[in-house]
Amino acid sequence: xxxxxxxxxxxDVGGTPxxxxxxxxxxxxxxxxxxxxxxxxxxxxxxxxxAADQDVGAFxxxxxxxxxxxxxxxxxxxxDLAETASAKILTAAERAKLDxxxxxxxxxxxxxxxxxxxxxxxxxxxxxxxxxxxTHPATEIxxxxxAGRALxxxxxxxxxxxxxxLGTAATQPASAFxxxxxxxxxxxxxxxxxxxxxxxxxxxxxDAVAADIxxxxxxxGAAVAALAAAIDAEATTRAAADAxxxxxxxxxxxxxxxxxxxxxxxxxxxxxxxxxxxxxxxxAFASQLEGVPADLAAAPGTVVVDxxxxxxxxxxxxxxxxxxxxxxxxxxxxxxxRWALRRATDATDPLNDAVVCGIRWLAADKSGLxxxxxxxxxxxxxxxxxxxxxxxxxxxSVDLETDFAVPSGAIYARPFARTYGDGVTHISVIELAExxxxxxxxxxxxxxxxxxxxxxxxxx
Numbered sequence: 001x002x003x004x005x006x007x008x009x010x011x012d013v014g015g016t017p018x019x020x021x022x023x024x025x026x027x028x029x030x031x032x033x034x035x036x037x038x039x040x041x042x043x044x045x046x047x048x049x050x051a052a053d054q055d056v057g058a059f060x061x062x063x064x065x066x067x068x069x070x071x072x073x074x075x076x077x078x079x080d081l082a083e084t085a086s087a088k089i090l091t092a093a094e095r096a097k098l099d100x101x102x103x104x105x106x107x108x109x110x111x112x113x114x115x116x117x118x119x120x121x122x123x124x125x126x127x128x129x130x131x132x133x134x135t136h137p138a139t140e141i142x143x144x145x146x147a148g149r150a151l152x153x154x155x156x157x158x159x160x161x162x163x164x165x166l167g168t169a170a171t172q173p174a175s176a177f178x179x180x181x182x183x184x185x186x187x188x189x190x191x192x193x194x195x196x197x198x199x200x201x202x203x204x205x206x207d208a209v210a211a212d213i214x215x216x217x218x219x220x221g222a223a224v225a226a227l228a229a230a231i232d233a234e235a236t237t238r239a240a241a242d243a244x245x246x247x248x249x250x251x252x253x254x255x256x257x258x259x260x261x262x263x264x265x266x267x268x269x270x271x272x273x274x275x276x277x278x279x280x281x282x283x284a285f286a287s288q289l290e291g292v293p294a295d296l297a298a299a300p301g302t303v304v305v306d307x308x309x310x311x312x313x314x315x316x317x318x319x320x321x322x323x324x325x326x327x328x329x330x331x332x333x334x335x336x337x338r339w340a341l342r343r344a345t346d347a348t349d350p351l352n353d354a355v356v357c358g359i360r361w362l363a364a365d366k367s368g369l370x371x372x373x374x375x376x377x378x379x380x381x382x383x384x385x386x387x388x389x390x391x392x393x394x395x396x397s398v399d400l401e402t403d404f405a406v407p408s409g410a411i412y413a414r415p416f417a418r419t420y421g422d423g424v425t426h427i428s429v430i431e432l433a434e435x436x437x438x439x440x441x442x443x444x445x446x447x448x449x450x451x452x453x454x455x456x457x458x459x460x
Contacts, residue, residue, distance in 0.1 A: 151163045279428060283324055285299035285324060287299055287320060289322045289368065289375075289414050289416050300320075308342055314424065318422075320417075323416070332398075334402055337378060337393065337431065338429055338430075338431045339427070340428045341381075341428070342425070342426045343384055343426075344385065344424040347423030350382075353421040354419075356377050356417065360414045369409055373409065376396070378392065378404065
């Protein structure tokens with residue numbers, strides 16, 4: 001047997017040797033050729049065929065070979081095939097019978113109908129039946145009843161209702177009657193007899209309440225009459241007291257008018273009488289700081305008697321109050337401003353409880369100066385009830401050395417106090433007056449400290 005030819009003969013190893021020499025590569029290639037030759041020698045010795053070097057996938061399986069052995073081959077008889085429910089094998093006789101059937105043939109065709117052949121059209125009479133359109137009397141309806149026949153033979157709708165023994169409600173729509181739900185409510189509705197009894201009970205209760213109201217009204221009428229009598233008596237008493245108070249006020253006003261007349265006369269004479277600064281005088285203070293005295297609005301607050309201050313103006317909230325009469329400012333003179341006040345009730349907000357003691361500078365027509373020269377804030381106090389009476393002073397002059405200088409353009413000055421917050425403040429003194437000149441007979445003062453009171457405004 002010739003040596004088989006393998007599909008993959010040995011291949012020389014190519015490339016560049018890395019660690020060996022070219023002699024080593026030649027030795028490896030010679031070894032591969034030797035192995036190849038040995039395999040071919042062994043194949044010849046084993047008597048192998050040419051399929052020896054093929055894969056299994058190149059051949060059919062044993063199962064596929066069995067199916068090929070049992071397959072129908074061309075020319076095999078039809079009887080070798082097996083019949084199924086839907087596939088049958090015709091015999092020669094069956095094929096001959098089919099060949100003798102004409103196109104359009106029917107099974108057992110009718111040769112004539114009712115003695116007629118061809119396209120026969122039957123009528124009811126041919127079959128012994130009644131015509132398609134016919135009538136029967138009610139008596140011929142075999143399964144009808146007397147009541148049914150009476151309903152069929154009734155001449156009109158009223159006769160039919162009579163035959164069915166229907167009442168007059170049969171001709172009414174369903175909406176003409178109450179529903180079952182309405183009937184249920186009617187069953188539970190209050191009936192006239194029950195309603196009459198309940199009404200009588202309620203009328204009796206109302207009568208009882210009316211009687212109670214009448215009694216209460218009578219009692220209250222008596223109480224009102226008694227109260228009216230008491231009010232009349234109180235009114236009479238108060239009227240008498242008001243009359244007495246009015247008489248006293250008239251007398252007081254007369255006295256005040258007389259005092260004003262005296263003061264006006266004294267001022268007209270120029271006797272140097274000072275402005276009135278005490279609250280006892282009704283016109284001592286005003287709520288405005290600019291303008292002539294007669295045009296200023298009345299002072300805010302009310303006049304009260306303070307145990308520590310005497311008569312004082314009570315201010316219950318933030319307000320401004322100043323002396324009604326302004327003071328004329330002259331060069332070469334010193335003027336002292338004074339304030340006396342007491343906090344009667346502390347403010348709720350300690351950051352909004354100040355009292356400013358100041359002086360409003362006025363022009364020749366007693367209008368206020370503007371800008372930075374508008375007013376002097378001599379003291380800014382934060383009084384409390386615990387502080388008691390607070391007295392503040394400050395001196396001013398046009399050209400002399402004092403606490404504060406009179407600004408240019410100021411001809412008059414009006415002292416004032418301004419309160420902030422909701423604290424209650426009593427103010428008894430708001431005054432600006434000239435300090436009398438000091439007369440010193442001894443021109444040599446050995447101990448100046450001993451004359452402090454004199455130099456501060458006293459008389460030597």
